[in-house]
Amino acid sequence: MAELTNPIEIQFPPQVLFGTDALARLPDWVAEKGYTRPFVVADAVNAGRLELLGLNGVVCFGAVIPEPDVNNLSDAVAAVGDTDLVIGFGGGSAMDLAKLVAVMAGQNVGLSEISGPHRAPARSVGLVQIPTTAGTGSEVGTRALVTDPATNSKVATESRHMLADLAIIDPALTISVPPAVTAATGVDAMAHCVEAFTSKRAHPIIDEYARQGVGLVGRYLKRAVDNGSDAEARGGMALAAFYGGVCLGPVNTTAGHATAYPLGTRRKLPHGIANALMFPHVLAANAPAVPEKTAIVCDALGFRSGTPEEIRAGAIAFCASLGLDMRLRAHGVPQEDLGIMADEAHAIRRLLDWNPVDLNRDRILEIYRQAW
Numbered sequence: 001m002a003e004l005t006n007p008i009e010i011q012f013p014p015q016v017l018f019g020t021d022a023l024a025r026l027p028d029w030v031a032e033k034g035y036t037r038p039f040v041v042a043d044a045v046n047a048g049r050l051e052l053l054g055l056n057g058v059v060c061f062g063a064v065i066p067e068p069d070v071n072n073l074s075d076a077v078a079a080v081g082d083t084d085l086v087i088g089f090g091g092g093s094a095m096d097l098a099k100l101v102a103v104m105a106g107q108n109v110g111l112s113e114i115s116g117p118h119r120a121p122a123r124s125v126g127l128v129q130i131p132t133t134a135g136t137g138s139e140v141g142t143r144a145l146v147t148d149p150a151t152n153s154k155v156a157t158e159s160r161h162m163l164a165d166l167a168i169i170d171p172a173l174t175i176s177v178p179p180a181v182t183a184a185t186g187v188d189a190m191a192h193c194v195e196a197f198t199s200k201r202a203h204p205i206i207d208e209y210a211r212q213g214v215g216l217v218g219r220y221l222k223r224a225v226d227n228g229s230d231a232e233a234r235g236g237m238a239l240a241a242f243y244g245g246v247c248l249g250p251v252n253t254t255a256g257h258a259t260a261y262p263l264g265t266r267r268k269l270p271h272g273i274a275n276a277l278m279f280p281h282v283l284a285a286n287a288p289a290v291p292e293k294t295a296i297v298c299d300a301l302g303f304r305s306g307t308p309e310e311i312r313a314g315a316i317a318f319c320a321s322l323g324l325d326m327r328l329r330a331h332g333v334p335q336e337d338l339g340i341m342a343d344e345a346h347a348i349r350r351l352l353d354w355n356p357v358d359l360n361r362d363r364i365l366e367i368y369r370q371a372w
């Protein structure tokens with residue numbers, strides 16, 4: 001694992017602005033590039049503060065729902081009109097839809113024609129991503145996820161054409177995120193780093209981003225949850241989310257996300273909460289295959305490594321300290337669903353094939369039972 005000579009390709013947006021007041025530079029960038037017809041894709045919270053963008057003549061689709069589905073995407077594409085610049089303004093839900101809108105605008109293609117890797121057409125419009133949660137890292141990535149209600153699965157689309165021309169990460173935008181969403185999205189950022197770090201596809205370059213990201217989460221997530229106005233903590237978490245996004249590109253997640261997805265698609269649990277609920281159990285299940293890396297993760301998050309049971313208990317306590325109820329049943333998951341969820345999670349081969357331990361369907365069911 002993690003040979004120094006392993007090949008890897010890393011793609012970043014050509015321009016990333018990070019830091020307090022980074023957003024103030026957007027109008028000059030737009031003017032310099034000559035864009036005049038911006039189309040903003042936002043959730044309701046961010047659609048209510050478009051003035052922060054400092055742009056004139058903005059048209060906005062402001063109805064992005066959390067964990068968007070294909071219908072929400074169709075509505076956004078239908079609203080696009082004659083734009084020359086798509087701006088994603090919100091959490092991962094808005095940014096993922098913005099990526100898809102940007103490659104679908106004026107192209108007359110449906111999601112089924114572009115989903116999967118490297119099928120999306122080249123964009124005819126610009127793309128800017130502005131995260132307002134510190135979680136998904138979608139702002140620096142090439143991937144977008146939407147739910148297909150017909151199959152209860154997340155459809156992943158991935159293309160270099162979905163990479164932003166500009167990402168603006170301004171931690172001040174996350175000050176208003178409520179504690180529960182701060183906790184959930186922060187655990188998502190951490191999960192991106194941990195799962196990439198322990199993946200069979202782990203790479204020394206990405207390992208460094210992953211370690212930094214987990215360290216930042218250990219230092220700042222609880223502070224950001226306890227005091228949303230803590231600017232340093234918000235900055236630390238915005239950076240952790242960015243690092244997590246870097247981890248997603250070439251390495252991506254493994255069993256944590258695979259087992260979390262059915263909770264989102266079936267029970268509509270927010271992506272971060274779903275990841276938090278599964279994190280301790282997957283960390284414990286994987287520990288025997290990647291003991292050193294697991295110990296580094298435990299240390300960075302402030303609990304002791306040890307037996308899988310001790311690791312599970314430490315990770316549960318870490319998440320619970322953020323205010324999360326860590327039992328699946330407390331989130332409305334019926335016990336009789338665990339079997340079908342195990343079937344669905346086991347089918348997500350694009351992630352599970354890279355998990356350090358080969359988890360068969362029954363082992364996944366056991367993990368769900370432990371989490372229930």
Ligand SMILES: NC(=O)c1ccc[n+]([C@@H]2O[C@H](COP(=O)([O-])OP(=O)(O)OC[C@H]3O[C@@H](n4cnc5c(N)ncnc54)[C@H](O)[C@@H]3O)[C@@H](O)[C@H]2O)c1
Pocket residue numbers: 043044045046065066067068090091092093094096132133135136137138141143144145173174175176177178181185188248271272
């Ligand atoms: N593209 C990727 O690589 C990637 C990675 C991980 C997750 N995702 C996807 O991202 C989505 C989840 O994104 P998310 O966790 O950022 O949540 P989200 O975008 O669904 O937002 C969660 C909630 O927070 C609100 N919100 C957003 N910013 C706010 C702010 N500044 N103040 C107050 N409220 C605010 C939103 O309105 C929403 O109700 C899922 O669909 C998931 O599958 C994508």
Ligand SMILES: [Fe+2]
Pocket residue numbers: 136188191192257271275
């Ligand atoms: Fe995620």
